Amino acid sequence: MKIIDAKVIVTCPGRNFVTVKIITEDGLYGIGDATLNGREKSVVSYLEDHILPALIGRDAQRIEDIWHFIYRGAYWRRGPVGMTALAGVDVALWDIKAKAANMPLYQLLGGRSRDKIMAYTHANGKDLDSTLEAVAKAKEQGYKAIRVQCGIPGIAKTYGVAKGDANYEPADSALPSEESWSTHKYLNYIPEVFAEVRRAFGDDLHLLHDVHHRLTPIEAARLGKELEPYRLFWMEDCVPAENQELFKLVRQHTTTPLAVGEVFNSIHDCRELIQNQLIDYIRTTIVHGGGITHVRRLADFASLYSVRTGFHGATDLSPVCMGAALHFDYWVPNFGIQEHMAHSEQMESVFTRAYEFDDGYFTPGEAPGHGVDIDEKLAAQYPYKPASLPVNRLEDGTLWHW
Ligand code: KDG
Numbered sequence: 001m002k003i004i005d006a007k008v009i010v011t012c013p014g015r016n017f018v019t020v021k022i023i024t025e026d027g028l029y030g031i032g033d034a035t036l037n038g039r040e041k042s043v044v045s046y047l048e049d050h051i052l053p054a055l056i057g058r059d060a061q062r063i064e065d066i067w068h069f070i071y072r073g074a075y076w077r078r079g080p081v082g083m084t085a086l087a088g089v090d091v092a093l094w095d096i097k098a099k100a101a102n103m104p105l106y107q108l109l110g111g112r113s114r115d116k117i118m119a120y121t122h123a124n125g126k127d128l129d130s131t132l133e134a135v136a137k138a139k140e141q142g143y144k145a146i147r148v149q150c151g152i153p154g155i156a157k158t159y160g161v162a163k164g165d166a167n168y169e170p171a172d173s174a175l176p177s178e179e180s181w182s183t184h185k186y187l188n189y190i191p192e193v194f195a196e197v198r199r200a201f202g203d204d205l206h207l208l209h210d211v212h213h214r215l216t217p218i219e220a221a222r223l224g225k226e227l228e229p230y231r232l233f234w235m236e237d238c239v240p241a242e243n244q245e246l247f248k249l250v251r252q253h254t255t256t257p258l259a260v261g262e263v264f265n266s267i268h269d270c271r272e273l274i275q276n277q278l279i280d281y282i283r284t285t286i287v288h289g290g291g292i293t294h295v296r297r298l299a300d301f302a303s304l305y306s307v308r309t310g311f312h313g314a315t316d317l318s319p320v321c322m323g324a325a326l327h328f329d330y331w332v333p334n335f336g337i338q339e340h341m342a343h344s345e346q347m348e349s350v351f352t353r354a355y356e357f358d359d360g361y362f363t364p365g366e367a368p369g370h371g372v373d374i375d376e377k378l379a380a381q382y383p384y385k386p387a388s389l390p391v392n393r394l395e396d397g398t399l400w401h402w
């Protein structure tokens, strides 16, 4: 089944998305998400200038061979730009293979391991009262698991807290905006937030929290310990993770489960974390982790160590990634949870989807392929808009982790 055309579609129906479309000689096509928030154009160039021209004439059925052709063939391996570009191609090819077999993708992967996929969403507010209101709203929408972020007294703009009623979208200006940070104000306040949330909503709700890489290991250890009475589902990205050894100290001190990996792009970024059982959930998802072909290897490796998946699913991961992720979640034996932030109506008019949400759980749908398509005409009406993620400074001006 020869590939006769391959292109990139960039659209901004409220935020930027990059989509790879591959077309075969018999008219079948597949699409894959290749969005890298704030760095979209680098991936577009990588695809258009280096990868896509070399795909023409290749057999679309040979996913494994094409994966290695792109990965090994570049000589320059790994990295977020390359692995996101690779993921776009890989998912488009899985979409084609499943369509050719007339099967939903999860059937090709091995069939479903569960009836429904638990998802968590975000609840946040500028202060405690509005955070509690947001948790109540998410609960009403049916979510059984909720990520709680709250404004910190004395910090002007905190990670994870949306402006007004809008969904949280950090890439909010063409050049990076600035946020500020105080570790001691944060550490003194956040356990109180979780105490209040547990008091208000009881024990049944799963609660999650994202530290967004801001602490040192001993600070993260303290937070994990202080959050233990509130039994979090996980504490996410508690320290920066380029040095995987940092997690040893956190792990020694707390039983709060640890999640990490949304910025990882290969199995090598988390090999030590997994084989030393320093984490409980791996968050690397399909679009940034080299596609289904590579993330499947990662999940299988993680399963040997009882580490479960908890795929990244913020709005900057397009509905195409969400569709593919949900098929994966339906199949993967060591599934943990799926992050979900709802895409806007405008986004969902460009990307039609077969997946469905009901009472806190998703199902991927039975359409052949991953079940997500793109309306190219409509997509063309929303041209690319430069948007950067913010940077973060300590109160003394030091550039910190965002
Ligand atoms: O592009 C970056 C966002 O996706 C990220 O900041 C969101 O941390 C995030 C999360 O857990 O969803």
Ligand code: MG
Pocket (backbone or CB within 6 Å): 210, 212, 236, 237, 262
């Ligand atoms: Mg995160």
